[in-house]
Amino acid sequence: MCTCCLDSKKPSFIVALWTFILCSEFIVRTPVQAVMVIGSSLPIFAAPGDDVILPCHLEPMFDVQGLTVEWSKPDLKPDPSDRLSRVEYVHLYRDRKEVPDMKMASYFRRTELFMDAMKHGNISLKILNVSEEDNGRYRCFIPKLRSRVKAAIVELVVDPNYAKNLTTDKPLHPKILQTPDPQDTTPRNSRSRVSVVVVIFAFISVVAVAAFASCFSDLLQQRLNKQPEDDETQR
Template structure:
């Protein structure tokens, strides 16, 4: 049985109804649901995986940017890199892992990223017409400098100026007093240099000298002058069941954290410790049993102030709020992890109304998390009125959903059952074609 096929089914009720069921390929490509953010000049991995895992070394696939000409960032064909039509700006900077390909990991390694690398990347398999996209955002930042700009004699106030160079994307500047209240300042002046980096400056007048100010940067992350801070994602980190994930946590400015004591924990667990680093090594004594052998840090990244946690083969029970904490600095950051599971729906014939020749169709999909919703669409994409969705949660915490719709034969009888979960931005759908009344004698369910 091939992954792609057309199914014929007939049922004889005076006349035989003939159905064509078009199933989507079982082979899917998965990429990150959130943008991949990396600092200017660093190396980055653009994730893309086959699920179920399948040896991709013998397949043809491409990494591309549709906005470029030529669009090809990296092409793999006949078990080797194909450089003929590669875009010049990516020559010598891209690669895929042979060992990773054998495990269905077609992630692209991109070295020494540039501002021009910003964009949407597509991981595409032409043979099975499967694709996923990755949004890459390049960022760079610098610390602001505050200086005395003058005296406002009319109000006996002091004019201070804040300036910061070398930003991307364009940041904004805010002034705060010692209690964290916003201060009214003049408009921010922004200059974009020939290197595409931004310089911003802002002035504020004080009636007296306040004891603390700060600058707001993109992604709503704060840099406090002269202090080490932790930064992480503002949105939940989303991952599919059984995949690996990195929970981000970064010291800014970068500080070697190898000799520091730190913990990753979940306050809702007992014991709370997911991973503890102490005296240059893992501390496993009080680690929660659910995470044994599934969590790690990178020593090379620790040297650069990167405290991100690697978590392997995630499960539904890994959903939760994680804390990245350094006792010495009394600094903490929280990361929300949302684990999802999906499956493709199946459509079956539930019955036929003889009176009006209407057809009842059932849609069913197993193995979802969080709980999804089911919608039916006609060939124009309009919502169809269907019965209530039936939902069952199994002992594995995964949801099975089913829905029934009654459709009348029309000129265009293509229908779609779509199962979707908006929190994890996942959709799966199956299509069915119900043609007009035709007579077929004793046709069997078959694949063409």
């Protein structure tokens, strides 16, 4: 670094240097956002006989094809006659396939995941031909996910009067309510994070260019001021 920059009376270079250091520390020390399981903050409404999708996904996008995905009803108590207190699942995905042997009998052949979309973090559950017995809270859970947020809750409300509020311009059956797009693979936060990083680097670049420009300007000015003195000395 040139001596003139350190000796310059102008504080602009020092301010720019400290700004550069602080921004660099911010970028280096800012942790990568952890993967989280996200459900729906609002209940999912349906009428008896509807096909519904309980939305649940990972954010940022994360491939879960090789992990275990459990869908259960947390408010149900274990069967007292079962000494092992085994959990019965609404849907269980393990070893890259469904495990029907551990499902609740009432959900047999009525649930499915979007297998092709799981590589994009979509673990939404589709339930066919819902009834009022399906009312309640559902829990999507990834036990081996390296995250503090491994589960999310989605509430399903099956109401016989719900169909009366729907328009009759479209057929009521079959229909899918609250359906996430399985083909939508764009992570929601990735673009915003990239934009922030781009803005920070652009700011650093502008500050650095301005600082070095000020440095060389001072150096040039000193040389110009020194040249007449040298000419007088030579004379």
